[in-house]
Every structure is written in structure tokens, then in C-alpha cells.
Amino acid sequence: MAREGDMQALDPIIGELALQLGDEELFLGHRDSEWLGLAPEVEEDVAFASMAQDEVRHAAFWYELAEASGFGQADALAFDRAATERRHAALCARPNGDWAHTVLRHYVYDAWDAVRLAALAESGGALWAQGARRMLREEHYHHxxxxxxxxxxGRAGGEAAARLRAAFEALLPDLPDLAAFAVDPKALVDLGILSRPLAELRRAFVARMAPTLTKAGLPVQDVEAILLAHPREGARPVAHHEDAAALLATMNGVRSLGAAVW
Amino acid sequence: MPEARMEAFMARIQRGEKVEAHDWMPEDYRLLLLRLIHMHAVSEIMGAYPEKEWVPKAPTLRRKMSLMAKVQDEIGHGQLLLRVAEDLAAPLGRNRIELMDDVITGRIKFHNVFHMEAPTWADAGIIGWLVDGAAIITQTALLDCSYAPYARVLKRICAEESFHMQHGESIILSLAEGESWQREMLQDALNRWWEAIMFFFGPPIVTDAARRMMEYRIRSRTNEELRQKFLTRYVPRIRSIGLEIPDSAIRFDEDAGLWRYTEPDWERWSRVVRDNTGPKSQERVALRRMAHQDQAWVREALVRARTAAAI
Known part of the structure; x- marks a missing residue:
């Protein structure tokens, strides 16, 4: 059922998906970058900064794809759209917590992203598949x-395990919207851009995380239960925009000074 | 015969041979090197903070990625240098954690430029262009250092710094060719940084420590030679983009073959570095404390996880 890439480029649903992916990668990359100079070890600072750059570079790829679909210039899509127009999952824009929250958020995002990218890598859209395959290689190392x-x-026990558990509790309510799409996933399957239905992606998401969460002493059944309780079969509800608004206010600190070439 | 060993060491250095971490070296040589490299390492890490503030606000996707990569490089340089410093410090019974604690307790100083405010996007550009430009000059002068591990690390650092300089220059050129208010922002930033950059090279007098470092071939150029080189390279470039150097005394004295300039306030800037009393000194030391002390639980967890995995 795959169509030609250029035909897909004209479909507004596909443009919306590119914006969703761009917003998510940009917001998470932005949050990651706030850790610069503050990670628990200098070695980790360097590693985490690499991942932040990867996320922003992925965002740039998706915005450029949206640009190619006639949605506007990539930088304008990244910076100038209001918080209420964003298509991200709430989890990506949440302010940074402690290191346990940071790594667990990243872990669950990367796990979902890997599953989503694997489905896009088999997409009928040539550019989409190509981009997804390249990102998968990088996400492998993030993962x-x-x-x-x-x-x-988790294994360290004591304070670290307690902080990880608290992070898990805080992140859990955001998982159903993470493992979902800003546009109706059935339409994406019909258009040939998504190679597998949402329910299958969600199963792969849980299966991917199960061994790790178990080793870390976190209850994977809680993830299964909350996903089941919120199937998000159509387009997911728009994320409440306070976090995105605060993030964008910072992000536009220079750009908002006036129309100019930077 | 300790004297014979010392003579043999100096003869090696005079022949241009390099010293490795496990070679015998005089205590004085070790201490001078350790102080230099420890301060260099810490300055790279503290140097990340003024620019880090601008990563979340960088005005385009490309600027965001390139500034992030630059800050990452600076932290990476800090890490490479810490490894070199750790090897020198080990026989003295000091480890990485203590070397980092020294920033928080004020036992180790960091470069004057990183005590400064960077209140606008143009400051982020000036840091890349001129502060990194100045650092390239001081660091390339150390490339022939008699201590091989430092010289090797510097080779990579200098290569990366030249990218930073180009990154800074690109930001600067956009501002210089931009709107009039962007040019004003740029001139203001230059005005703010100029004196600090002049101080960055250090006082013209050759201190006792500097003289000993030259004898040991740790360094080969004086502070003043390096400052002159910076002026020769950058004064024409700064003027060519229509900026004014905020020093009415600056001129090239053809007879002497030297740049004349207004001397920075040596006393005031020395106090900033010595006592951490610059406008941002305390705030940045507090950030370091946050990274290092407030996250001690993470490092402890890693040790416990390793033990748990081994059982």
C-alpha cells in the first residue's frame, strides 16, 4: 500500500507527523542540553552532550522534511510555532528532574523512539525510511x-534506587501519550508511512523495556497496565502547553529580539 | 647521586627529548606542570559555563548544534587534561575527586575570562572568536612542551579550538553584517571583553615560575610575546569588520616593532582570579559544586552497582 515519496510529501497528515517528531526531538534535546557542565562526571557530560546534539540534529531532519512538504522554513518551524501549536508528547518538554529522572526519561523515550523508527525504516516513503535507518544506528548507542x-x-539500592523509583512514578502517567501519535496512526498505516499498527508498536515497546526495568527493580506490569488503560487509538490529546511555553520562552531568548539573520 | 640524575634530566630536555609520565622527574618540574595543567583543565571546564547559558537560547538549529558541540569539546578538553593531571598528581597521593574539589574550595584558580558575564548572544560569539583565538595562541606555544602527555593532548585541543574560532567568527560575521542593533550588541560585547582578553596572557614581567618553566622547556614564549602575536593577528581582523577596539592607545609602533596598548588593571584582575571575586565567579563555582557535590550520590551508586554486579 506504499505510495511514492513525493505523493506522501503532499499529505498534510504526514507533515503533521514530521512536526510531531521534530518537536519531540527538539524539546528533549533542549532539556538534555540544560545538563551541559552539570552531569555527575565529566565523562558523562561529554557523552550526554553527544546525545543532545543527536536529538537536535534529528529534529532538524524532521523539520526539513516538513519544510519539503511546504509547511514553512525549518528554523521557523522549530522556533516560531506557539506552544499551543506543538505536537510533542508531554514527557519530552517536562523540566529536568534529578539524574535518575533524566536517565529514566531518556531511556523510555529512546525505547519508544527505537520501536517507532524501526516501523518508519520500513516505510514506503523513501526519505522517511532513509532518515529513520540512520537515526536507528545512533539511537542504538543512546539505548x-x-x-x-x-x-x-536500580542495582545500587539505597538512595539511587529510591530516586529511580520516584522518577518511574513521575514518568508513568506520561507513557500512554508517548506511545501514541499526534495524528491518527491508522491513517499513517493507510498512507504506508507507518509499517505496523500502534498496538503492535506498543507491544514491542514493552517487550524492549521489560528486561531492563526488571533488572532495575521497576515494575514493568505497571507500564503494561497504564498503556492498556489508555489505548490512544486515534490522535492523542494535545499535550498541555505550560512546559512547552516555558521552554519556548527560553529558546526564543535571542530570536525574539527582532527579525534578523543570526 | 641526585645531582647527577638532575643533570641527566636537564641534558635530556636540552636535547629536545620528551618526558613521559613514568620517567623520573624533579619534584619542582612535577609541581610546576601539575599546577599549569590542573589550572588548564579546570579552566576548560569553567569555560563551558559562560557559553552553556547560550545553548538553550541559540537562535537557529545550526547555531544550537554548533554551540552545543563547542561546549562539549571544552568539557572534553577538561577531561583529557584531568587525565594528564591525575597521572602527575598520583605520586603526590591526590586523585581526580580532589582535583575537582579544589575548584570548589578555591585552591585552584581558573582563567580570568571565565569569571566574566556573558549577557548577550554577541558575547557567545566573542568568546568563540577572541577568547578561543587567544587560547589557541597560548596553547600552540605549548605544543613543543617537554612533557609528552601534555603535548599530545594539546595537539588535539588546538585542532578543535580552531573549529571553535571559526564557529565564533561565523556568529560574529552574521552580527556584523546584520541589523544596526546587532552591530551595537557586538561592539558592546567587544568593549566588555577587551581588557579581560589583554589580561588573559598574563603580566609582561617574567615571574620566577615562568622562568623555571622556560628552563624546563615546558613553555618557550613569554606572556608579552603571546599578547603581541594576538594583537598582530586580531587587531586588523576586528577593524576589518567595522568594529572599534576599545583602547584609544592601541597602535603599532613601527620603530620598536611592537603593539602599544593600555595595560589592563593587573591588580584588579589578579584579585578576581585569586579571590574568585569576578561578577560571575561565585555563581559558576556554585554550578560546579552542584555538578560535583550534589551529585556525589550518583558516583557512589555507580561504585555500589559495580560491587553488586560482581557478587
Whole structure:
């Protein structure tokens, strides 16, 4: 049922998906970058900064795809759209918590992103598939890195495990919207852009995380239960925009000075 | 015969041979190097903070990525240098954690420029263009250092700094070619940074420590030679983009073959570095404390996880 890439580019649903992916990668990359100079070790600072750059570079790719679909210039899409127009999952814009919250948020995002990218890599859209395959290679390393952190903090017991547990509780309510789409996923399947239905992606998401969460002493059944309780079969509800508004106010600190070339 | 060993060491250095971490070295040589490299490492890390503030506000996707990469490089340089410092410090019974604690307790100083405010986007550009430009000059002068591990690390650092300089220059050129208010922002930033950059090279007098470092071939150029090189390279570039150097005394004295300039307030800037009394000194030391002390639980958890995994 795959159509030609250029035909897909004209479909507004596909443009909306590119904006969703761009917003999510940009917001998470922005939050990651707030850790610069503050990570628990200088080695981790360097590693985490690499991942932040990857996320922003991925965002740029998706915005450029949206630009190619006639949605406007990539920088304008990244910076100038209001918080209420954003298509991100709430989890990506949440303010940074402690290191346990940071690594666990990243871990669950990367796990979902890997599943989503694997489905896009088999997409009928040539550019989409190509971009997704490249990102998957990078996400593989993010996943390994974050998995190690989650397991280590869980295994360490004491304060670290308690903080990880608190982070898990805080992140859990955001998971149903993370494992969902800003546009109706059935339409994406019909258009050939998404190779598998949402329910299958969600199963893969849980299966991917189960061994790690278990090793870290976190209850994977809670993730299954909350996903079941909120199936999000159509387009997910728009994320409440306070976090995005605060993030955008910072992000536009220079750009808002006036129309100019920077 | 300790004297014979010392003579042999100095003869090696005079022949241009390099010293490795596990070679015998005089205590004085070790201490001078350690102080230099420790301060260099810490300055790279503290140097991340003024620019870090601008990563979340960088005005385009490309600027955001490039500034992030630059800040990452600075932290990476800090890490490479800390590894070199750790090897020198080990026989003295000091480790990485203590070397980092020294920033918080004020036992180790960091470069004057990183005590400064960076209140606008143009400051982020000036740091990349001129502060990194100045750092390239002081660091390339150390490339032939007699201590091989430092020289090796510097080779990579200098290569990366030249990218930083181009990154800064690109920001600067956009502002210089931009709207009139962007040019004003740029001139204001230059005015703010000029004296600090002049001080960055250090006083013209050759201190006892500097003289000993030259004898040991740790360094080969005086502060003043490096400052002159900076002026020769940057004064024409700054003027060519229509900026004014905020020093009415600046001129090239053809007879002497030297730049004349207004001397920075040596006393005031020395106090800033010595006592951490610059406009941003305390705030940035507090950030370091946050990274280092407030997250001690993470480092402890890693040790416990390793033990748990081994059982």
C-alpha cells in the first residue's frame, strides 16, 4: 500500500507527523542540553552532550522534511510555532528532574523512539525510511548508554534506587501519550508511512523495556497496565502547553529580539 | 647521586627529548606542570559555563548544534587534561575527586575570562572568536612542551579550538553584517571583553615560575610575546569588520616593532582570579559544586552497582 515519496510529501497528515517528531526531538534535546557542565562526571557530560546534539540534529531532519512538504522554513518551524501549536508528547518538554529522572526519561523515550523508527525504516516513503535507518544506528548507542544507567541506579539500592523509583512514578502517567501519535496512526498505516499498527508498536515497546526495568527493580506490569488503560487509538490529546511555553520562552531568548539573520 | 640524575634530566630536555609520565622527574618540574595543567583543565571546564547559558537560547538549529558541540569539546578538553593531571598528581597521593574539589574550595584558580558575564548572544560569539583565538595562541606555544602527555593532548585541543574560532567568527560575521542593533550588541560585547582578553596572557614581567618553566622547556614564549602575536593577528581582523577596539592607545609602533596598548588593571584582575571575586565567579563555582557535590550520590551508586554486579 506504499505510495511514492513525493505523493506522501503532499499529505498534510504526514507533515503533521514530521512536526510531531521534530518537536519531540527538539524539546528533549533542549532539556538534555540544560545538563551541559552539570552531569555527575565529566565523562558523562561529554557523552550526554553527544546525545543532545543527536536529538537536535534529528529534529532538524524532521523539520526539513516538513519544510519539503511546504509547511514553512525549518528554523521557523522549530522556533516560531506557539506552544499551543506543538505536537510533542508531554514527557519530552517536562523540566529536568534529578539524574535518575533524566536517565529514566531518556531511556523510555529512546525505547519508544527505537520501536517507532524501526516501523518508519520500513516505510514506503523513501526519505522517511532513509532518515529513520540512520537515526536507528545512533539511537542504538543512546539505548545502550541509558540502559546501563537505569540498571546501575536500580542495582545500587539505597538512595539511587529510591530516586529511580520516584522518577518511574513521575514518568508513568506520561507513557500512554508517548506511545501514541499526534495524528491518527491508522491513517499513517493507510498512507504506508507507518509499517505496523500502534498496538503492535506498543507491544514491542514493552517487550524492549521489560528486561531492563526488571533488572532495575521497576515494575514493568505497571507500564503494561497504564498503556492498556489508555489505548490512544486515534490522535492523542494535545499535550498541555505550560512546559512547552516555558521552554519556548527560553529558546526564543535571542530570536525574539527582532527579525534578523543570526 | 641526585645531582647527577638532575643533570641527566636537564641534558635530556636540552636535547629536545620528551618526558613521559613514568620517567623520573624533579619534584619542582612535577609541581610546576601539575599546577599549569590542573589550572588548564579546570579552566576548560569553567569555560563551558559562560557559553552553556547560550545553548538553550541559540537562535537557529545550526547555531544550537554548533554551540552545543563547542561546549562539549571544552568539557572534553577538561577531561583529557584531568587525565594528564591525575597521572602527575598520583605520586603526590591526590586523585581526580580532589582535583575537582579544589575548584570548589578555591585552591585552584581558573582563567580570568571565565569569571566574566556573558549577557548577550554577541558575547557567545566573542568568546568563540577572541577568547578561543587567544587560547589557541597560548596553547600552540605549548605544543613543543617537554612533557609528552601534555603535548599530545594539546595537539588535539588546538585542532578543535580552531573549529571553535571559526564557529565564533561565523556568529560574529552574521552580527556584523546584520541589523544596526546587532552591530551595537557586538561592539558592546567587544568593549566588555577587551581588557579581560589583554589580561588573559598574563603580566609582561617574567615571574620566577615562568622562568623555571622556560628552563624546563615546558613553555618557550613569554606572556608579552603571546599578547603581541594576538594583537598582530586580531587587531586588523576586528577593524576589518567595522568594529572599534576599545583602547584609544592601541597602535603599532613601527620603530620598536611592537603593539602599544593600555595595560589592563593587573591588580584588579589578579584579585578576581585569586579571590574568585569576578561578577560571575561565585555563581559558576556554585554550578560546579552542584555538578560535583550534589551529585556525589550518583558516583557512589555507580561504585555500589559495580560491587553488586560482581557478587
Amino acid at each position: 545502550l548508554h541509558m540502559e546501563k544507567w537505569v540498571v546501575d541506579l
